[in-house]
Amino acid sequence: MNSAELTQASRRLAYLLRHSTQYIDAHGWAQVSDILRDLGKRWPSMTQADLEEIVRTDSKGRYALDEGHRRIRANQGHSVPVDVGLEEQTPPAVLYHGTATRFLDAILEKGLLPMSRLYCHLSADIPTAQVVGARHGKPVVLQVDASAMVRDGRTFYRSENGVWLTAAVPPSYLTVIE
Numbered sequence: 001m002n003s004a005e006l007t008q009a010s011r012r013l014a015y016l017l018r019h020s021t022q023y024i025d026a027h028g029w030a031q032v033s034d035i036l037r038d039l040g041k042r043w044p045s046m047t048q049a050d051l052e053e054i055v056r057t058d059s060k061g062r063y064a065l066d067e068g069h070r071r072i073r074a075n076q077g078h079s080v081p082v083d084v085g086l087e088e089q090t091p092p093a094v095l096y097h098g099t100a101t102r103f104l105d106a107i108l109e110k111g112l113l114p115m116s117r118l119y120c121h122l123s124a125d126i127p128t129a130q131v132v133g134a135r136h137g138k139p140v141v142l143q144v145d146a147s148a149m150v151r152d153g154r155t156f157y158r159s160e161n162g163v164w165l166t167a168a169v170p171p172s173y174l175t176v177i178e
């Protein structure tokens with residue numbers, strides 16, 4: 001498969017592993033054979049090596065294969081309820097969330113909410129947050145006072161691919177970065 005096809009197949013893969021219950025189990029794992037059969041309907045030349053290349057080259061490390069490469073799952077970003085064994089971790093003192101300017105008023109009023117996903121997604125650095133925000137429109141970055149949240153008993157997780165996750169961020173912990 002060429003790289004444009006691999007990118008398209010990766011989108012379908014993200015959908016199947018994060019937002020559909022068709023193939024995944026309670027821990028987010030899907031059988032590689034089921035995924036290959038599904039992707040093969042649209043990309044008939046797709047092989048297991050292509051799938052492994054998508055996993056290996058993904059810019060955000062979105063996917064993981066198990067040891068025997070029989071099962072595959074998304075590391076984070078799910079909207080369907082799964083337990084991927086996230087471990088609670090102490091975050092850096094400050095984290096960032098990139099969003100679009102049109103969401104700012106609602107966020108400063110209600111705080112950051114997970115919306116369609118299981119958790120709010122936070123980044124460890126500003127450039128990453130800017131890219132995340134730009135997916136939605138004109139980007140703006142919010143600074144999250146993670147150390148105050150920890151002090152107040154709130155829980156953080158770090159996904160396998162380094163994304164910080166938390167249930168919600170009330171407005172009092174948020175500052176807009178100019």
Ligand code: HQG
Pocket residue numbers: 060062077098099100103106107110111112113114115116117120121132133135136163
């Ligand atoms: C916004 C991507 C109104 C929130 C990224 C965001 C990330 C509110 C949007 C991961 C709100 C949800 C997640 C409130 C939050 N009122 N809007 N109270 N609270 N929002 O895509 O964080 O490429 O579900 O600011 O890199 O943008 O998919 O979340 O703009 O890691 O691997 O509601 O997805 O990774 O959008 O992105 P999303 P996100 P992937």
